[in-house]
Amino acid sequence: MNLIPSRYRINLRKEECIQCRRCTRECSFHAIEFRGGLVFNHEKCVDCQRCVAMCPRDALYITKNENRFACHAVYSTEALKEIYRQSEAGGVLLSSMGSPGRTVPIYFDHLLLNASQVTNPSIDPLREPMETRTFIGRRPEHVERDEVGRLIDNLPPHLELQTPIMFSAMSYGAVSLNVQRALAMAAARTGTCFNCGEGGLHESLYQYAANTIVQVASGRFGVHETYLNSASAIEIKIGQGAKPGIGGHLTGAKIIGDVSKTRMVPEGIDAISPAPHHDIYSIEDLRQLVSSLKEATGYRKPVIVKVAAVHNIAPIASGIARSGADIITIDGFRGGTGAAPMRIRDNVGLPIELAIAAVDQRLRDEKIRDRVSVIASGGIRNSTDVVKAIALGADAVSVGTAALCALGCHLCASCHSGSCAWGIATQKPELVDRLDPEEGAERLCNLISAWTSEIKEIMGGMGINSIEALRGNRLALRAVGLNSRELAVLGVKYGGE
Amino acid sequence: MSVQVNASQVDERTLKDLIESESNIEVTGCLGQRYLGVARKCGQLRITGTPGNGLASYLDGGEIYVHGNVQDAVADTMNDGFLAVDGNAGDALCYAMRGGRVFIRGNAGYRAGVHMKAYRERQSILVIGGRAGSFLGEYLAGGTIAVLGLDCPAGSQLTGYFCANGMYAGSIYLRTTARPVGLSDKLSCHLMDGEEKKAKLEGLIRDYASAFSLDAQQILSGPFLSIEADPHKSYRQLYATL
Known part of the structure; x- marks a missing residue:
């Protein structure tokens, strides 16, 4: 039994693939292997996009797993996955990079910048000195x-x-x-x-x-x-x-x-x-x-x-x-x-x-x-x-x-x-x-x-x-x-x- | 021949510049001047009086002798060298020390030897002649701390609370039969036998005794507890990755 489905799906445009196996060498998470043909271990994919970037034929693309849990406004799919994961491993959830934010506003996106019109002149940085030092x-x-x-x-x-x-x-x-x-x-x-x-x-x-x-x-x-x-x-x-x-x-x-x-x-x-x-x-x-x-x-x-x-x-x-x-x-x-x-x-x-x-x-x-x-x-x-x-x-x-x-x-x-x-x-x-x-x-x-x-x-x-x-x-x-x-x-x- | 300076007759900057420029210097009348001998690399510095906080921080070599007490944050992040204090030391002694030796003749305050460590030939060593306050050797990551309880009645407590909490490498030796109060169950503590004492302590104690003209054999004859991290009970937190 696995309560947590894979987060991502690795997809192949078969007609483009030339079987060069570069993706199998590039994937450091062992999500793509070659066993007679390309085998995708979707559960190991982290969506780092390395295989996509290195594929010479643009034959690969990653999508979100379309599977979803029952829609619940309080217990989202993410919230449920976290509970499943912790009930399985018994550990502190570990992640990296910055907070994805969720409901915390990004105030930068609510701020607009000014520009000069009529009463004070704007300056053309290509023609006039502009000090960023x-x-x-x-x-x-x-x-x-x-x-x-x-x-x-x-x-x-x-x-x-x-x-x-x-x-x-x-x-x-x-x-x-x-x-x-x-x-x-x-x-x-x-x-x-x-x-x-x-x-x-x-x-x-x-x-x-x-x-x-x-x-x-x-x-x-x-x-x-x-x-x-x-x-x-x-x-x-x-x-x-x-x-x-x-x-x-x-x-x-x-x-x-x-x-x-x-x-x-x-x-x-x-x-x-x-x-x-x-x-x-x-x-x-x-x-x-x-x-x-x-x-x-x-x-x-x-x-x-x-x-x-x-x-x-x-x-x-x-x-x-x-x-x-x-x-x-x-x-x-x-x-x-x-x-x-x-x-x-x-x-x-x-x-x-x-x-x-x-x-x-x-x-x-x-x-x-x-x-x-x-x-x-x-x-x-x-x-x-x-x-x-x-x-x-x-x-x-x-x-x-x-x-x-x-x-x-x-x-x-x-x-x-x-x-x-x-x-x-x-x-x-x-x-x-x-x-x-x-x-x-x-x-x-x-x-x-x-x-x-x-x-x-x-x-x-x-x-x-x-x-x-x-x-x-x-x-x-x-x-x-x-x-x-x-x-x-x-x-x-x-x-x- | 060493240069001599009376600390009460020069301003603090002049004193520090002198200490920096002279490889052999003797300072008398020290009255709380801070950050003396910081990041010093060689030579000999002798101080009489009471140097202030931050003495011998980042010390990188050479020898410092103090005849008197020292204050807080002494030998912070010390990398190498030797410091001997014929007196007591304040709080946060030898924080994050990586190498060299610090010998204190008297007692040390709170937080002595927190997060000391060792790397290759650098083995930090802190020996405290009397007792130490709470939090001794917390987060110890390497190196050696010894507390000798000289002049204390036999079987005395030599440390305060929270001794060696979070310690995960290195060794602490206490010259007593009294286990520290509330010692973490993640540590192992045992009374050392003669052979173990000889192997692990003899050199260290001889060094210490000679610095203060003490009888090494007499110190070594006392009982010693050894505290080490229990390798079967790590502090590693269990993580789950999504």
């Missing part, structure tokens, strides 16, 4: 001059980004080294930063230090003096949007070879990042870690504190801004992950739009907005999401899922299986080889430059010629389909107001 970090509170009136450079350490889009933290272990190579090369070429996550930094990536953010999380894996000094900024990871309040758990099976060496943990033994940092129980303790990291790096690098967007995010951000941190990263509800308990992923946290608006407003009210830069992440899908996040109060954004999609990810949410057919979320050598870092870097560069062009065009239309003039500029936004509480939190007027 932005500086991330603390701003000096006072202008200082020497005795003859010359400006004293009292600028605290900061990141200079050519475009306000960074790559989110993804650790070596969760993703393959080729993914990090592609991200590092693309960051260097586009003048932005990638983030190595909590898995240490592979020595071959030290050369990208100027475009690297290294992470210090609760497990402190791979953290040592050289690591800290091989980056342009250091991020203390408190939480992440996909699983706020939950630690990390990289299974021993993924800790092999260089992953073990880079994390500095023995091969084959689980690497557990505790849910909290056990040396941080207060803002004062956080301040201590911020300070010790600055001491270890000679006060030459900005320190970022990354938190998940949760209910009290505004006072939390206020505390972080007072901890000596230079940058706050807020990771929203829709942020991705290599593995997370599904219930946590789908039910804990806040959409990034609400969090960023609440934090920006709180920091302004307390007159400490310039003490920190704010990075928004978690569900930034395109250039308009970038513009809207910045208009809501972010200084810049970071993207993880979109970057992986540029490398071939099709959001099948099977990262935790370790069998990623695209060579992204896997450590199996034959799969890792599928991703060419050079080609990946080129695709990432294309994506970043395409978004940057669109951002320039949108800003030009608004009559704004610098990304810093867009920051927190909520008058550039109007909402549709939201209630008055939502408008109040977002600090945005309704369309037509």
